[in-house]
Amino acid sequence: MPYIKLDSHLPGITGLLETRKDTAQPIRDLTQFLLRGQNTLTEAERELIATVVSNGNECRFCTTAHTAAANLLLGEETTCSLVKDDPDTAPVSGKMKALLHIANAVRVSGKNVTPQLVDRAKSEGATEQEIHDTVLIAALFCLYNRYVDGLGTALPDDASYYNTLAQRLVNHGYTRLPQGYSHIRP
């Protein structure tokens, strides 16, 4: 049972965003730009950052949803599974390993990001903007994870919900569906 009455039948973040469209709009805009906007990091790489942070924060809804999105974009499930355990063991670039270590540090505290972590990312070829966006994506998912769990939102009854959600995140993105969400069942 969520801690507050949510107008919607929707589990996880979607019910919150539909209940409060005023606060949802800037959150959706920020996410759409960071995860789907023009970027030298691929959409899959940015989903991996979101997944690693959500996993570290033990947010089940966000971790499962973004794992599904990353898997769909990558066309396989091994990479995402390995980065959650230890980025250094995963088949991602040296640059991505370094960025994922920064994301893991941000998750604990902004103060945990050290010049050494940033230098490693730069020496692996990360641009300043990629470092900026990694920090902000990690910070944004510290918001999402706390929002979703801090209000005790429900998990979907059926695990296939996440596959449908992942397809929506890949094919449509993070903006609100023009037709709304009344057609979706948990």
Add this chain to the structure above:
Amino acid sequence: MAYIELSNDFPGIRGLMAYRPETAHPLNALAEVLLRDDDNTLSRGERELIATYVSYLNDCFFCQNVHGALAGHYLQCSLQEIDDMKMDAQGAPLSDKMKALMAIAASVQRSGKAVTEEQIAAAKANGATDRELHDTVLIAAAFCMFNRYVDGLGTWAPKDRNFYVNRAPQRAAEGYIATNLFQ
């Protein structure tokens, strides 16, 4: 010195916003609707106090001083009174509802999962509405983002705390969106 070349000298989040205006816009829009929109039963001062408290718990110097100064401006409290409130929210001269909401904000700062049914029940018993609970959790969560953004990129902050106090009246009047942040 920030960890990346921002090509500007603005402190804290302002330097990051000048560097990346595409993300600055929704970040400011979120702050405006959460902290400053008058269609809210929590006062601006109460909402800024929640933001200050979470920023204090996250040990983010820039954010706790910007928002502490704004809270002081709205609540007509001195810097010392705001410091006392953030260091001992439960012993502070706040309503029982605000104390319950501050306790929830402190849990959110640690983890969304740290919020308990008992904390929610206590807030409701002291008159907190669902909307106030929602906004408390989202303000606390948002400052877990803002604080990490500001410190995770190693931005600089003016050390003189009066810098923030002196700016607060103008910041309060102009808001988070309808102003040039880079002046």
